[in-house]
């Protein structure tokens with residue numbers, strides 16, 4: 567009789583605790599161990615009861631934020647993002663696997679570098695933008711009672727449409743999966759790589775790509791977009807033809823490359839000479855600033871007034887900022903001779919075979935990189951059709967100026983910093 571009573575009580579307690587856990591989960595509280603990038607913290611709620619929330623845990627939180635930013639930027643493949651995050655020191659958490667009966671640790675796992683698969687799992691977790699979705703919320707998104715690591719908008723951009731969280735004015739959240747998962751499957755489809763570099767003319771965002779079956783039973787590809795505007799759809803063949811046609815027009819004009827090389831050398835010599843003088847001036851300036859800092863420090867130690875001390879400390883801090891920015895200027899990018907040589911070796915093929923070069927890449931990352939060396943901004947389909955995209959300096963000079971040495975030199979000199987940046991894209 568007593569045993570039965572005890573059993574009943576255990577059941578009641580369990581029901582109560584589990585019920586309480588479910589309630590907490592439904593309100594967005596944390597009911598299990600903290601996700602990567604967070605740690606659990608106990609708080610006391612207004613009703614006096616305890617609950618668990620999460621707060622950022624460094625350095626993991628920085629890795630997670632970087633993952634979202636890089637993925638949203640869309641310039642790198644998941645593999646390349648993993649390389650970057652691993653270089654930041656990423657290691658998975660160390661887990662102790664225990665024997666179920668004795669509780670003894672039987673295996674230690676973890677401390678592994680980030681893989682694309684794990685990255686994709688992490689980036690799809692709504693908790694990173696402070697939203698809880700789970701079994702106990704019945705798949706409904708609930709705003710967690712603590713902040714995420716990224717904003718909802720960054721979360722959405724990083725997920726490329728595979729998970730979309732949106733909020734209504736009343737504060738209710740909704741979550742949608744994969745309305746564009748089918749688009750996501752074309753992410754690295756070699757037939758549709760151009761969708762990452764040619765933008766929709768209506769909204770300026772990347773196209774989606776799909777295949778559909780025609781009357782003959784054959785599949786036809788097309789590029790399309792309908793992000794809150796009237797649907798735009800272009801057949802794959804028209805798309806590719808238009809792009810090929812435009813790239814063909816970028817072919818080097820006779821004599822251009824030789825002349826351009828000469829102009830680059832001359833400009834480089836001139837710029838380097840004036841840079842030397844500029845460096846000397848900056849060095850001198852830094853010296854003066856540092857001296858002034860020392861002077862103030864001396865004055866702080868002798869001053870008895872805290873008010874004066876505070877003011878002087880503030881002055882020192884301001885000087886520190888100025889010194890830092892001067893030093894940054896000092897270390898600015900300079901071009902060395904070898905880089906110019908390499909640049910021209912690469913530019914030769916690219917400019918002589920622009921179509922082959924522009925369409926040769928076999929991954930999303932490579933395609934984006936290639937196009938960055940041709941176009942100063944990602945062109946829209948209409949830009950390419952009308953022949954008005956913004957080109958990088960090399961292609962701009964070839965296309966618009968041709969072999970007029972004087973104009974070429976003036977243009978290059980005025981845009982030298984841009985040129986230096988573009989050379990680094992080429993290498």
Ligand SMILES: [Zn+2]
Pocket residue numbers: 766767768769770771791792793795
């Ligand atoms: Zn669009």
